[in-house]
Amino acid sequence: MPGVIDTLRLTVEEATGLLERGEVSPAELHRAYLDAAAERNEELNVYLCTVDDGAEGASGVPVAFKDVISTKGIKTTAGSKILAGYRPVFDATVASRCKDAGLPLLGKTNMDEFAMGSSTENSAYGPTRNPWDPGRVPGGSSGGSTAAVAAGLAPWALGSDTGGSIKQPAALCGVVGLRPTYGTVSRYGIVAFASSLDQVGPIAKTVRDCARLYRVIAGRDPCDSTTVELPEPVELPEAEDLKGLRIGVPKELNEAKGIEPGVAGQVARALDLARELGAEVGECSLPRSVEFGLPCYYLIAPSEASSNLARYDGVRYGLRSTANGDVRAMYDRTRHDGFGDEPKRRIMLGTYALSAGYYEAFYGQAQKVRTVIRDEHAAAFEQFDVLASPTSPTVAFELGARTANPLAMYAADLLTIPSNLAGLPGLSIPCGLSEGLPVGLQLIGRQFSENLLFRAGHALERALGFDFVPERLR
Amino acid sequence: MTWEPVIGLEIHVHLKTRTKMFCRCPVAYFEPPNTQTCPVCLAFPGSLPVPNRKAVEWTVLLGLGLGCEIAEHAVFHRKNYFYPDNPKGYQISQYDEPLCVNGRVPVPGADGDVEVGIVRAHLEEDAAKTVHVGGAEGRIHGSESSLVDFNRAGTPLVEIVTAPDLRSSEDAKRFLQLLRQTVVELGISDAEMEKGSLRFDVNVSVREAGEAALRTRTELKNMNSFNFAAKGIEREIKRQIGIYEAGGEVEQETLHFDPGNESAPPLRSKEEAQDYRYFPEPDLVPLEPQREMVERLRGELPEPPWARIRRLEAEVGFTLAEGLVTGGRDELYSRTPGEREAVANVLMNELAAAGVDPAAVNGEELGKVIERRAEIPRAAFDEALAASGSGGFSAERYLAETAIADVGELDPVIDRILSENEQQVEAYRGGKDGLLGFFVGQVMKETGGKANPQVVNERLREKLNA
Numbered sequence: 001m002p003g004v005i006d007t008l009r010l011t012v013e014e015a016t017g018l019l020e021r022g023e024v025s026p027a028e029l030h031r032a033y034l035d036a037a038a039e040r041n042e043e044l045n046v047y048l049c050t051v052d053d054g055a056e057g058a059s060g061v062p063v064a065f066k067d068v069i070s071t072k073g074i075k076t077t078a079g080s081k082i083l084a085g086y087r088p089v090f091d092a093t094v095a096s097r098c099k100d101a102g103l104p105l106l107g108k109t110n111m112d113e114f115a116m117g118s119s120t121e122n123s124a125y126g127p128t129r130n131p132w133d134p135g136r137v138p139g140g141s142s143g144g145s146t147a148a149v150a151a152g153l154a155p156w157a158l159g160s161d162t163g164g165s166i167k168q169p170a171a172l173c174g175v176v177g178l179r180p181t182y183g184t185v186s187r188y189g190i191v192a193f194a195s196s197l198d199q200v201g202p203i204a205k206t207v208r209d210c211a212r213l214y215r216v217i218a219g220r221d222p223c224d225s226t227t228v229e230l231p232e233p234v235e236l237p238e239a240e241d242l243k244g245l246r247i248g249v250p251k252e253l254n255e256a257k258g259i260e261p262g263v264a265g266q267v268a269r270a271l272d273l274a275r276e277l278g279a280e281v282g283e284c285s286l287p288r289s290v291e292f293g294l295p296c297y298y299l300i301a302p303s304e305a306s307s308n309l310a311r312y313d314g315v316r317y318g319l320r321s322t323a324n325g326d327v328r329a330m331y332d333r334t335r336h337d338g339f340g341d342e343p344k345r346r347i348m349l350g351t352y353a354l355s356a357g358y359y360e361a362f363y364g365q366a367q368k369v370r371t372v373i374r375d376e377h378a379a380a381f382e383q384f385d386v387l388a389s390p391t392s393p394t395v396a397f398e399l400g401a402r403t404a405n406p407l408a409m410y411a412a413d414l415l416t417i418p419s420n421l422a423g424l425p426g427l428s429i430p431c432g433l434s435e436g437l438p439v440g441l442q443l444i445g446r447q448f449s450e451n452l453l454f455r456a457g458h459a460l461e462r463a464l465g466f467d468f469v470p471e472r473l474r
Numbered sequence: 475m476t477w478e479p480v481i482g483l484e485i486h487v488h489l490k491t492r493t494k495m496f497c498r499c500p501v502a503y504f505e506p507p508n509t510q511t512c513p514v515c516l517a518f519p520g521s522l523p524v525p526n527r528k529a530v531e532w533t534v535l536l537g538l539g540l541g542c543e544i545a546e547h548a549v550f551h552r553k554n555y556f557y558p559d560n561p562k563g564y565q566i567s568q569y570d571e572p573l574c575v576n577g578r579v580p581v582p583g584a585d586g587d588v589e590v591g592i593v594r595a596h597l598e599e600d601a602a603k604t605v606h607v608g609g610a611e612g613r614i615h616g617s618e619s620s621l622v623d624f625n626r627a628g629t630p631l632v633e634i635v636t637a638p639d640l641r642s643s644e645d646a647k648r649f650l651q652l653l654r655q656t657v658v659e660l661g662i663s664d665a666e667m668e669k670g671s672l673r674f675d676v677n678v679s680v681r682e683a684g685e686a687a688l689r690t691r692t693e694l695k696n697m698n699s700f701n702f703a704a705k706g707i708e709r710e711i712k713r714q715i716g717i718y719e720a721g722g723e724v725e726q727e728t729l730h731f732d733p734g735n736e737s738a739p740p741l742r743s744k745e746e747a748q749d750y751r752y753f754p755e756p757d758l759v760p761l762e763p764q765r766e767m768v769e770r771l772r773g774e775l776p777e778p779p780w781a782r783i784r785r786l787e788a789e790v791g792f793t794l795a796e797g798l799v800t801g802g803r804d805e806l807y808s809r810t811p812g813e814r815e816a817v818a819n820v821l822m823n824e825l826a827a828a829g830v831d832p833a834a835v836n837g838e839e840l841g842k843v844i845e846r847r848a849e850i851p852r853a854a855f856d857e858a859l860a861a862s863g864s865g866g867f868s869a870e871r872y873l874a875e876t877a878i879a880d881v882g883e884l885d886p887v888i889d890r891i892l893s894e895n896e897q898q899v900e901a902y903r904g905g906k907d908g909l910l911g912f913f914v915g916q917v918m919k920e921t922g923g924k925a926n927p928q929v930v931n932e933r934l935r936e937k938l939n940a
Contacts, residue, residue: 069520070519083519086519088513088518088519088520089513187520187522187757188520188521188522189521191520192520192757194756195756196756224524225523225524225525225757226757226759303753304756307554307751309563310556310562310563311562311563313556313558315561315622316516316518317518317519327620328556331556354554354752354753355749359751359753363753
């Protein structure tokens with residue numbers, strides 16, 4: 001079997017072919033990835049738990065879920081100690097859609113606690129390591145899912161993205177990640193961080209695989225009032241050229257302080273290729289989106305988080321610490337023991353921003369800025385079909401390099417946050433290496449333009465010829 | 475010095491929807507604890523609210539019934555606070571963009587209407603129920619432990635806030651009765667205080683007559699009946715006046731009444747300045763009630779209770795009119811023929827005492843019984859009323875029973891009773907006129923209630939005065 005299943009190289013499309021031709025069974029495929037996990041998980045700490053159920057009843061290609069996705073009867077911790085031992089009594093809508101599509105679950109992947117972070121170092125269960133260089137972070141917060149795909153421990157995976165938590169780790173791990181349009185994928189059963197920004201999305205080795213998984217999970221869910229029906233069905237991209245596509249290059253997203261020259265160079269090379277494929281490439285501007293995006297995000301997301309995380313009180317599930325005194329003392333002790341530093345920091349920020357007398361200056365003002373950012377993007381899309389930039393200003397950084405400096409960590413999402421605030425879809429594809437580490441190209445589209453992003457991403461992916469297997473594992 | 479009470483009300487009405495406000499759990503009050511729950515109303519991670527369409531529609535209907543404007547754009551907000559009965563750590567409520575605003579309810583009184591402004595009516599979810607074990611009177615203070623029952627968590631609740639337009643406990647009670655009747659007639663709530671489906675808090679302050687500004691108010695919580703509330707308000711008004719007249723200042727505080735024990739003095743607590751950190755609920759989209767729906771509901775509104783009181787007042791006087799309408803008896807009244815005041819009195823007294831559901835009564839037949847009530851035996855009248863709510867009720871059987879008016883038959887009975895009660899006869903003849911009723915009662919007892927009271931009266935007088 002190992003001769004047939006090279007989990008490092010096998011794409012979902014290829015795996016589907018093996019299944020269709022009866023060359024492997026769903027259980028054998030599932031087993032191959034669990035074996036790979038048994039071999040490499042100790043080094044990488046990708047999986048918080050694996051599901052060894054023989055892929056019973058499954059017909060498709062196995063999948064891994066970020067541990068923020070509720071799975072019935074299977075531990076779901078969101079990377080937090082406060083949910084240690086918690087087993088949901090229900091499946092998230094995306095989990096049941098995968099089940100209905102015949103995709104067996106491989107396991108739950110590591111993440112920054114409550115998806116708060118950009119390196120997967122904020123997990124209560126230890127950091128995940130980058131398959132390209134175990135001394136470096138995989139990015140985050142969906143670092144477990146992107147590392148799983150890069151290291152051949154899962155053919156595809158689901159992540160979640162609030163400020164860049166799919167796109168940024170996809171870039172740092174050299175895989176493809178889609179943050180879908182807000183409202184196209186159900187949030188029902190996703191442990192909430194910031195409700196107005198959280199979106200689940202697919203992570204895979206190729207754009208076409210990404211599109212396949214997006215097709216499984218997207219569409220209106222009666223359990224999530226903020227979802228909508230897709231205006232058009234998801235198409236698997238075929239085109240190999242970019243004729244007629246107008247690509248805008250926002251100056252501020254491409255010239256921001258902190259973008260490494262190696263990163264800028266690979267993005268420039270990708271844009272040259274795009275021109276060769278027939279795209280029109282022109283400069284545009286998103287001045288306020290980039291200047292105010294980060295502060296705006298760090299008011300809205302923590303505000304919503306401070307409220308979303310209030311339910312972890314030790315009364316109904318998860319950790320409960322004992323304390324002398326009344327129920328308040330129990331709350332205090334449970335939350336003190338259960339939350340790590342980053343959730344605590346954001347709960348405090350958010351509580352402050354929502355407080356009487358500060359609301360207008362902070363949360364209220366941030367909502368107004370959000371409207372400005374949305375309008376600015378809409379204006380850019382009057383001239384262009386797709387906007388391009390680096391996904392992350394840097395390649396994967398070393399473990400511990402930013403843990404002492406939250407602001408440096410927050411800056412990792414500088415380029416992904418503006419379009420997230422605008423509710424727009426974004427695709428990150430690997431576009432080359434810098435210092436031997438993957439560089440991600442971010443393609444941003446109009447609302448519901450996932451098909452166009454897939455088309456552009458697929459054509460570029462073919463032209464770029466990036467080898468997604470980490471050099472040290474080849 | 476003349477003091478003027480200023481009273482405002484905050485009323486919570488439980489909607490009797492089949493399912494809860496944001497999930498599909500049944501709304502059921504008397505099931506075993508924690509059996510009517512799901513991931514949403516228990517606030518499991520990742521669960522999301524989906525609004526109950528019926529609850530929104532009924533809130534709009536109530537708003538229209540209270541003369542409110544219906545918002546074109548209403549928003550759910552999160553009200554954040556920690557308490558074990560609040561599983562999410564926030565309650566989904568409405569804040570600065572409620573569904574219904576600016577209503578007016580005219581409250582008819584014997585001397586004209588009192589106009590009560592409705593500041594707002596909004597939709598929210600109820601909290602769970604906590605039971606405190608081991609403390610005095612079930613209070614949290616001093617209790618050993620607390621139990622939480624989430625069956626009630628997430629049930630739909632409408633909060634109605636009035637302007638401080640009420641000036642007496644009597645008017646407050648009248649308003650509450652009208653409001654309850656409105657809610658019941660719209661079919662959106664049982665509005666039963668015993669079941670907790672109608673609850674209210676009262677804000678009370680006093681000021682000197684003619685004074686424009688409002689003074690410090692106190693809040694009265696947990697009152698379990700309209701009469702109890704009226705008494706509580708009276709007491710609070712007196713207390714505040716007493717404080718001002720002694721040169722003191724009223725402090726802003728909350729008086730928690732014990733619904734299980736009317737005679738217990740209320741517990742007082744300082745009003746803490748709570749910061750609920752309201753912000754728009756990001757898990758829900760704004761409510762935008764469709765205009766066609768609003769107009770359809772407006773068209774379905776029944777004639778409001780206050781209008782009916784004014785209409786009936788002309789026929790039976792204010793007190794009976796108010797009683798009929800707020801007691802839910804005016805619909806039967808309108809379909810019961812006969813002398814209006816007689817019908818109203820029977821509906822308010824004998825029929826009410828018989829515990830018959832007015833909606834089930836055949837008014838035509840009841841009218842016949844009322845019309846001939848002087849001619850038929852008292853027992854037959856009572857039986858007829860008791861039976862009037864059952865299907866196929868017909869007056870005929872009862873009207874066929876004629877009272878014994880035959881003197882030849884009644885005289886021996888009367889004579890025997892007079893001879894058996896010589897002492898009372900002496901007393902009557904000595905001037906105790908009231909004893910006539912005693913003799914009538916004895917005759918009725920002997921005849922099984924079949925004697926014609928008028929004839930008995932006449933014969934008794936004749937014989938006693940002989």
